Amino acid sequence: MQYKINMYAIVVYDVNVSRQNQIREFLRKYLYHVQRSVFEGEISPSSLYYMKKILQSYIGETDSLIIYVLRDKSCLMDKIVLGEDKDLQIY
Amino acid sequence: MQYKINMYAIVVYDVNVSRQNQIREFLRKYLYHVQRSVFEGEISPSSLYYMKKILQSYIGETDSLIIYVLRDKSCLMDKIVLGEDKDLQIY
Numbered sequence: 001m002q003y004k005i006n007m008y009a010i011v012v013y014d015v016n017v018s019r020q021n022q023i024r025e026f027l028r029k030y031l032y033h034v035q036r037s038v039f040e041g042e043i044s045p046s047s048l049y050y051m052k053k054i055l056q057s058y059i060g061e062t063d064s065l066i067i068y069v070l071r072d073k074s075c076l077m078d079k080i081v082l083g084e085d086k087d088l089q090i091y
Numbered sequence: 092m093q094y095k096i097n098m099y100a101i102v103v104y105d106v107n108v109s110r111q112n113q114i115r116e117f118l119r120k121y122l123y124h125v126q127r128s129v130f131e132g133e134i135s136p137s138s139l140y141y142m143k144k145i146l147q148s149y150i151g152e153t154d155s156l157i158i159y160v161l162r163d164k165s166c167l168m169d170k171i172v173l174g175e176d177k178d179l180q181i182y
Contacts, residue, residue, distance in 0.1 A: 007168065010159060012103055014127045015174070035155050036105045037128075056173055063174040064126050068101060068159075068167060075166030076159060077098065082147050083106070083154040 006042035008070040009051075013037045015063035023058055023065075027051075042073060097133035099161040100142075104128045106154035114149055114156070118142075133164060 011031060015023060024033070030051050031039035043051070052067065059065055070076060102122060106114055115124070121142050122130035134142070143158065150156055161167060 010101060012126055012129045014129075035103055035157060038103045038105075038157065040159075052171055052173070059174040061175065064176070065173040066126060066129065067169075067171040067173075068131075069169035069171065070161065070166050071168045075161050077162045078158075078160035080143055080158040080160065082143070082156040082158075083150040084152065085155070 005072050006044055007048060008073045008076060009039075009041065009043045009048060010068040010070070011039040011065065012068075013063070013065040015065065016060055019058060019060060019063065023055065026054060026058070096163050097135055098139060099164045099167060100130075100132065100134045100139060101159040101161070102130040102156065103159075104154070104156040106156065107151055110149055110151060110154065114146065117145060117149070 009031060011027060013023060014037065020037075027033070027039045030043060030047060031041035033039055048067075048069065055065055055067075100122060102118060104114060105128060111128075118124070118130045121134060121138060122132035124130055139158075139160065146156055146158075
């Protein structure tokens with residue numbers, strides 16, 4: 001059985017208010033919502049490919065969305081959270 | 092000569108408007124400003140320690156600031172930028 005290691009993605013976005021709901025609801029299907037416009041989590045290469053394509057179709061010219069792709073979760077040496085740990089996945 | 096590899100940091104924050112300037116101006120001394128409330132860049136362990144301490148002193152209770160620490164830049168397999176590539180370092 002070929003064991004496939006997932007990559008780790010961190011998505012940050014600064015988009016027009018008219019598109020925020022759409023992008024947030026879409027990203028929730030793939031990643032964890034950890035800050036107002038920040039999502040993170042493990043993701044397979046095929047899901048990443050599909051997520052990117054859909055996000056590309058949503059994004060407006062003046063919007064900005066960045067997907068940081070880490071080889072795997074072990075690359076994340078530390079995650080330092082200052083202030084409130086906003087687990088927004090439940091809202 | 093002991094060659095020290097820098098870590099790679101991605102900082103995202105969601106803070107009260109009264110503190111945004113202070114945090115932005117401080118982070119600019121260490122990292123690149125790539126999106127409204129996102130900074131990234133290589134950083135030494137000692138600078139990361141100092142940066143964290145200062146940010147901790149700035150952050151309010153309802154604010155949220157996350158520092159993702161990657162072992163080194165090679166851990167960043169890909170950086171996908173959709174929409175506008177906002178290089179804010181010059182503003």
